[in-house]
Structure formats: C-alpha cells, structure tokens
Amino acid sequence: MKIGMNSLKNVSYYTGNTILIFTPLFLFPILISLGYSDWNSLFDFTISMSLSIILSVSLILYGIQTKVNLEGLSWRHGLVVASLTWIILTFICAIPYLLSGHSLSYLDAIFDVMSGFTTTGVFLLQDLDHIPQALNFWRHLLTFVGGQGMIVLAISFFVREMGSAYKFYVGEGKDIALVPNVKGTAQWIWKISLVYLLIGTFLLWLQGMRIGLNPINSFFHGLYIFKAAWSTGGFAPNYQNILFYHDFTYESISLIFFIIGSFNFGLHFALIQGKFSEFKKNIEIVSFFISSFILSVLAVIYLNNTGMYTNAISLFRRVVYNVLSAHTTTGFGSVYAQQFASDWGGLGITVMVVAMLIGGSACSTAGGIKGLRIGIIFKGIIADIQKLVKGDKTMRVVKYHHIKDQILDDSTFRSAASIAILYIILFTVGVILTTLSGYSLLESAFEVASISGNVGLSIGIIQASMPDYLKIFYIIAMYLGRLEFISIFVLIGTLIKGVSKWF
Amino acid sequence: MVLTILSLLLTLQTNVASINELIKNSHEYDNQAIIIEAEVILEVLERDDFAWINVNDGSNAIGVYLPIEMTQELKYFGDYNHVGDTVRIEGIFSRNCEEHGGEIDIHATSLKIIAPGYLVEKNVSPWKFIGAFIGFTLSVIALFAYRNSKKIKKEEE
Helix, strand or coil: CHHHHHHHHHHHHHHHHHHHHHHHHHHHHHHHHHHCHHHHHHHHHHHHHHHHHHHHHHHHHHHHHCCCCHHHHHHHHHHHHHHHHHHHHHHHHCHHHHHHHHCCCCHHHHHHHHHHCCCCCCCCCCCCCHCCCCHHHHHHHHHHHHHHHHHHHHHCCCCCCCCCCCHHHCCCCCCCCCCCCCCHHHHHHHHHHHHHHHHHHHHHHHHHCCCHHHCHHHHHHHHHHHHHHCCCCCCCCCCCCHHHHHCCHHHHHHHHHHHHHCCCCCHHHHHHCCCCHHHHHHHHHHHHHHHHHHHHHEEEEEEECCCCCCHHHHHHHHHHHHHHHHCCCCCCCCCCCCHHHHCCHHHHHHHHHHHHHHHHHCCCCCCCCCCCHHHHHHHHHHHHHHHHHHCCCCCCCCCCEEEEEEECHHHHHHHHHHHHHHHHHHHHHHHHHHEEEEEEEHHHHHHHHHHHHCCCCCCCCCCCCHHHHHHHHHHHHHHHHHHHHHHHHHHHHHHHHCCCCCC | HHHHHHHHHHHHHHHHHCCHHHHHHHHHCCEEEEEEEEEEEEEEECCEEEEEEEECCCCCCEEEEHHHHCCCCCCEEEECEEEEEEEEEEEEEEEECCCCCCCCEEEEEEEEEEEEEECCHHHHHHHHHHHHHHHHHHHHHHHHHHHHHHHHHHHHH
C-alpha cells in the first residue's frame, strides 16, 4: 500500500512538473492581448494561466516528499504521466476558448483544444473571422506544440538528463532516438522545428504581402499557416482556411511545409548530418511517395473524367493539394466541405479516406496509421507470400531501411500490425456511430477517417450542432489516434483497477 | 399600392442567395448571375487592377473578385475589433473558375455598401478582472510554496 501511494505521488509529481513547464506558453497570448489593448483576452488568459500554475504546483507538492529518482519509474508510470498530462492540459487550455464567448460550451472548447493538440484541425469555434488575435495565436500555438509534443517540450527543459524520461517520451507516440540521450533528442526536435518556423514564417510573410495583406496581418497569417502546416494541423486564422488567400504560390509554400512536416524527425536529423541517401532509401519515404502518387493519380483521373476539374492547374490546386493534405494528415482544404460531398463522388471520397487512414511518418507531427507501419506490413506480407510460393524452409532474413538497415522480425511486424488493427477498429466503431446518427456511410467514413487520422478535413458533419455523444467520441478518437492507443490503454487500465488498489 | 411594394420587396429579397446555398447548390448556380449580401472580412487583397475581397454572410464565406476601383468605398473590414461593411454584391458565380485554378468564386459586376461597418466597443467584465486578480495572487503564493518546498527537500537530502 505504501509503495502504491508512492507511485501515485510520483505520477502526480511528474505530471505537475510537465504542466508547469508548459504554463509559460500562456505568456504569449497575454503579451499579444497587451499589444492589442485587448483586456478581455488579457484577463481570460491570466485566469487560465493562474489555474494552470495552481493545479501544477498542487500536483507537485502532493508528490514532492516521495519523489524518487526518475530512473526508478516504471513504463506504466511514464505512459500514465504522458496520457494524464494531455488530458489535464486539454481541460486547462480550453478555458480561454470558453471565456472568449466564441465556444458555445466547455465541451466544444475541449473539442477544439484536443483538435489543436492532436494536430487534427477541425473546430467548433463560432464566428472565427471575429475572434481575438490572442485566441487565434493560442489555437496555432497549441497545434504547433502538440505536433512536437508536450512531453517533448517538458523533457527539453528538464534540468538533468534522465534516462527514464524515455518512458514519458514513448508515451506520447514517439520512439526515435536522434542522439543517445532523450533530452538531447527532444531538444533536437525543437531545434529542427524552430529553424523551419523562421524560414516558413518569413516566406509566407513575404508572399502574404505580395498578395495584398498588410505587413502585420501578413506576419500573423504567415506564422499561423506555417505552424498549422508544419504540425500537419490544418488550422487557419479565417473561416475559409487556405481558400482565404486565393493564391497558388501561397498554397504551394504551405504544401511544401506540410509535406516536410509529415516526415520523420529521424529523417530530418539524418539530412542535417549529410546522409542524403536516407531520403531515397527510407521505407517511409518510399511508402509515402508510392501511395501519394497512386492516390493522386486515381483522384485526378476520376475528377477529370467527371468534368469537375478540367485543366492542369485546377487539378493540382483542387485535387492533388487536397489528397496530399489528407495523406500528410494536415487538413488544409482548398475546396469547401460541401464540395467533397457533392462533387467528389464515391471514388474521390474513398481515395481521401484511404489517404487519411495511411497518414504521414512515424515520429513526425503527422497522424494516421503511418507510412512506416504500412511499409513494414506490406514487406512482411510479401515476404510470407514469397516464402509460401517458393516452399522455402530455410530462414530468410527480411530487411528494411529506416535510418539504418533493420531486420523485419516477427515482433516488429506484430507491433506494426497491432497499431494498424487498432486504428481500423477505431475507424469502424466511429463510422458505425456516425452512421447511426443519421449520416450517410461515405460521409461518415470521410469524417471519422479525418478524426481518427488527426487530419482535419471535413465533409460537413462536424458542427457545433452535432450530438454531444459524437463530439465526445471524436475527442476520444483524436486522443487515441495521436497517442497511438497504448499509453491511453494503460491509463484506462489503471483507472479500472482502481487507483488505490493498483498503487 | 402597399401590396405591390411588398411583393416587389419580396421578389428582390428572394434574389439574394446565402453563400451556403450557392456552395451547396453550386451546379444550379454555376455561371449564373447572383446577388449576395455579406460582411467584408479583414482587408482587400489587391492584384494589379483587380482585387479579392472575402465576404461572410453568417452561413459561409466566399472570395469575390472585382475591379479594384469597386473597393474604394470600403472603409470597415471585419475582425475582432470591427464589424465590416455589409455589401450587396451582384456578379457571376462559378463552381470551378477556370481563371482562378478551379476555385469557387464570384466575379462581381457591382458592389454597394448597404450597412456601413463600425468599431465594436468591448466591455470588460468586472468579474473577469476580479477572477484574474485573485488567480494571479494565488498563483504567486503557489509558486512561493513550490520554491520553499523544493528548498526544504534539498536541505533534507
């Protein structure tokens, strides 16, 4: 029992610390509201930041006396800390949405924050074209931080290097080690993202001014669109999303950054180290380009034949852009939600559903099943078929290249297949639930693939008026999709067993 | 006489389509002359002799392409601090504009301000101020408690 209480206190201590490290982010919207003399937003964010400090310090103080060395923490602790931090931060970060008056309920606010953290990109906010600059900044900041990971952020700032911090890191759905220590890995993830942030914002700022935005609006729009692109988030500061800008170049810059953002941080790191051949050999990149090509060609041929889009520019801007936005799980939409339903037809929607389910790369900002797993599953199946066809009784070693040459063993295959199956189960349950709510099968499939793959494109189901149970299911689906099930299952298992009993 | 005016007004009213209606029924409205009434958002995006404005009528938002001189009268643009000018736009609706990369848009033939925009006065809730003040005070106390506990813990170790 005593050991159990210690575990609870340790979870409390590290969860509190992670939230406390996150809390200074509230200062950004506070400064912006000061700059705009927007006192309502200033008070909204001050209240939220205060609650974040009080709660995180309470959690730390509860656990501080029994704090053990992080090395002594189990995998279960790490996974529970990761999943619990996400839940608590979602509740705290939703407060400014509610206080702004632009969310109709706290549930809607939570929906929007979970959509931001998980880089999904759908929203229930009302009157988006009139929300305060501070709140718009907050939405895009959450999606940017969520893309890299709140745990990654916390680990970057942990004072000491702690080997077991890897258990927290894995709990957030990331597992690649860029450098031998996890703190260094977390810091590299942020360095890579911040360098791209500077480049991307600058390019979009320049182009924004070229297309007629004034320098201040252009700066904020550039910053927001970059954050949403890099994080494969898909938020935009105005209601029309990427359609607001009416510019091919602006769309192209966003396209480049959301494709780069959907790549594995391991790949970025390899390229920084001059290992350019990695780009050609990596199983995820190969998988991404093959599936992107096939899906884009299918959609282009189909929508060209239906007469919907007839010239090359239209096909690229309206079809290829959306397929790639779906495949990278970004969710920028260059057509209206209603157009998917009315103009894209069965095959067009199916292509989008498949693209959204496959998703981007593992250990990136993207969601979905992930290219690495799809590549491993395909390679494993092909190897099994070859073995059966050849009647080969000798053991053949199957290899794949991901940062380095790796052996495809049974446990790697099983692990990839398990997550893929869990995604399919989540998708199926979601489609059944949405269909039972009165929506058509194809529309339901589109919306649920978008939610469970953390994409953010919508066919029109996601609105503030949809049933609350659907909102709750979608919140859970976004959360499961982003953290890739395991840490949440551990948290649920812990709760079911009963906290006191388990600890 | 009254009935005649009323029926005329009703006829005019029915000619105004909501943006969402246009998008939902884009096949029927494609290449048709339409009328919308909506608020102008953010700013004019100038492109040489032409410009884009984005308008929102509460049902949805759409881009309107028009000669730049048509935008000269516009004074207020919708954002957090402003309600933008509400304009009545007549033009041609396209569900797949060849000139603009397949975009759904309206090429305006006329624009008229029907309700001028204005600066929105923001009232600050005293409750928010009190909440922020109390929250801030408590969080400072909490941070001091945190620092002290860390000190004590360090001394114990």
